[in-house]
Amino acid sequence: MNHRTAVELALDRYLADRGERLPDRVLEETLTAIDHTPQRRGAGLPWRLQPMSNPLKIALAVALVMAVVVAGSLLLQRQTALPVAASPSPSTLASPSPAASAPPSSTPSPRATSVPSPAPSLPGSAFAAGPLEAGTYHSTAFTPSVIATLPGGWARAGEDRELLRLKRGNVELGFAHKAAAVAPADAHGTNRGDPNPPTPVTLGAFSGFETSTTETEGTLYIDEGLRAYDAPPGTGLHTWVLDVDGRVLTIILTAPMAEIDAAVDNARAVLETLARPG
Amino acid sequence: MDRAIVEQAARGDRDAFGALARVHGDRLYAIALRILHDTSRAEDAVQQALINAWRELPRLRDADRFESWLHRILVNACYEESRRTNEWTSQIRALPIEGPSSPDESRRLAEQDEIDRGFRRLPPEQRAILVLHHYLGLTPIEIAGTLGIPDGTARSRLHYAHRAMRAALEAESRSAAAAEELAQ
Numbered sequence: 001m002n003h004r005t006a007v008e009l010a011l012d013r014y015l016a017d018r019g020e021r022l023p024d025r026v027l028e029e030t031l032t033a034i035d036h037t038p039q040r041r042g043a044g045l046p047w048r049l050q051p052m053s054n055p056l057k058i059a060l061a062v063a064l065v066m067a068v069v070v071a072g073s074l075l076l077q078r079q080t081a082l083p084v085a086a087s088p089s090p091s092t093l094a095s096p097s098p099a100a101s102a103p104p105s106s107t108p109s110p111r112a113t114s115v116p117s118p119a120p121s122l123p124g125s126a127f128a129a130g131p132l133e134a135g136t137y138h139s140t141a142f143t144p145s146v147i148a149t150l151p152g153g154w155a156r157a158g159e160d161r162e163l164l165r166l167k168r169g170n171v172e173l174g175f176a177h178k179a180a181a182v183a184p185a186d187a188h189g190t191n192r193g194d195p196n197p198p199t200p201v202t203l204g205a206f207s208g209f210e211t212s213t214t215e216t217e218g219t220l221y222i223d224e225g226l227r228a229y230d231a232p233p234g235t236g237l238h239t240w241v242l243d244v245d246g247r248v249l250t251i252i253l254t255a256p257m258a259e260i261d262a263a264v265d266n267a268r269a270v271l272e273t274l275a276r277p278g
Numbered sequence: 279m280d281r282a283i284v285e286q287a288a289r290g291d292r293d294a295f296g297a298l299a300r301v302h303g304d305r306l307y308a309i310a311l312r313i314l315h316d317t318s319r320a321e322d323a324v325q326q327a328l329i330n331a332w333r334e335l336p337r338l339r340d341a342d343r344f345e346s347w348l349h350r351i352l353v354n355a356c357y358e359e360s361r362r363t364n365e366w367t368s369q370i371r372a373l374p375i376e377g378p379s380s381p382d383e384s385r386r387l388a389e390q391d392e393i394d395r396g397f398r399r400l401p402p403e404q405r406a407i408l409v410l411h412h413y414l415g416l417t418p419i420e421i422a423g424t425l426g427i428p429d430g431t432a433r434s435r436l437h438y439a440h441r442a443m444r445a446a447l448e449a450e451s452r453s454a455a456a457a458e459e460l461a462q
Contacts, residue, residue, distance in 0.1 A: 030299060033325070
């Protein structure tokens with residue numbers, strides 16, 4: 001008898017098909033990347049479907065260990081023969097880009113292709129995936145473009161048409177659009193956890209209001225524009241809702257409660273640089 | 279139908295691979311979305327998986343196993359994506375605009391919310407095995423074939439994933455009860 005437990009039945013429902021579709025943009029970017037990606041032929045082990053037996057695994061592991069030992073001793077012999085080892089170049093160490101430490105490859109990174117070419121009228125560089133050097137950046141997929149000047153230490157963790165996410169340590173700053181007029185009640189009325197009353201604010205070229213709260217449990221509704229915020233209990237949240245030329249920009253900051261005050265100050269310093277495109 | 283196209287793609291035919299990507303893209307995205315719980319990370323994982331698949335395709339021995347092979351590449355891409363961004367402590371996700379229309383709907387949403395939070399507590403490896411079983415409907419033996427692990431390992435991983443999910447749900451219930459007590 002095929003007896004399914006309550007948890008299994010709940011998982012069946014939770015993971016059921018909902019007809020999700022891969023955005024055409026992603027498929028097109030992937031196929032463009034593939035146009036420049038060579039196939040690997042010949043060398044290497046072909047993919048196998050059958051799991052290896054344990055004796056074979058052990059034999060391979062022993063062979064691998066021996067190869068490492070032999071290679072290591074050869075390397076040591078070589079190092080003792082060389083009087084001075086070359087030190088790494090300072091330019092390599094100074095670069096925050098992960099690509100700087102990656103081995104050269106003829107294959108373009110998919111993430112590199114996911115950032116469209118910057119529009120000429122936008123100041124600074126496009127937010128590229130990964131660590132960002134101090135400087136001015138603009139969003140590309142997320143429009144209208146967010147333009148901000150960042151100190152060092154931030155990284156772009158994601159960008160699409162709906163959401164731009166920046167991260168610095170445990171602090172996350174998310175930019176989302178809301179398709180309704182700016183009204184404090186929109187955010188205040190739908191937040192759970194008894195947020196502080198919203199207060200008017202002007203940041204860079206834009207005005208709106210800000211509010212803060214602490215997530216206690218369940219899903220925290222930020223607004224009615226399809227976006228909801230879900231954070232672990234005890235997370236500190238601070239929200240800015242700005243009127244960007246008639247379009248609502250919701251900016252959500254999360255950080256551990258112990259860091260929230262400093263995080264808000266740091267984020268505010270970034271948001272005060274928000275500028276209009278063109 | 280796939281076999282001939284897979285063989286063409288393995289010989290370097292980019293149009294054939296494009297056709298395969300179009301056929302399998304939505305399914306790959308749905309799997310990645312369930313494992314990673316984040317649209318842009320799921321998109322990145324699918325993109326990386328398809329590029330890896332293109333690169334490695336000439337080394338696939340049995341074209342009939344293309345889909346299973348592709349799923350393994352995707353799961354590995356999800357692990358990699360998860361490791362790359364595992365410092366994230368929160369996620370923004372889409373919810374329906376309208377609230378629940380009936381008490382039953384309300385209960386269903388509450389259950390959904392609880393299981394969602396429980397699922398997010400699991401490591402990506404356990405999420406992946408649950409997705410392969412509950413979304414793709416794979417048996418432990420098929421999961422073993424897809425992930426390239428022994429049957430017994432697949433069975434025990436699935437067992438532990440269910441157990442972890444049960445524990446996560448219990449932990450969620452306890453914290454919800456504690457919050458209710460505090461509120462009273």
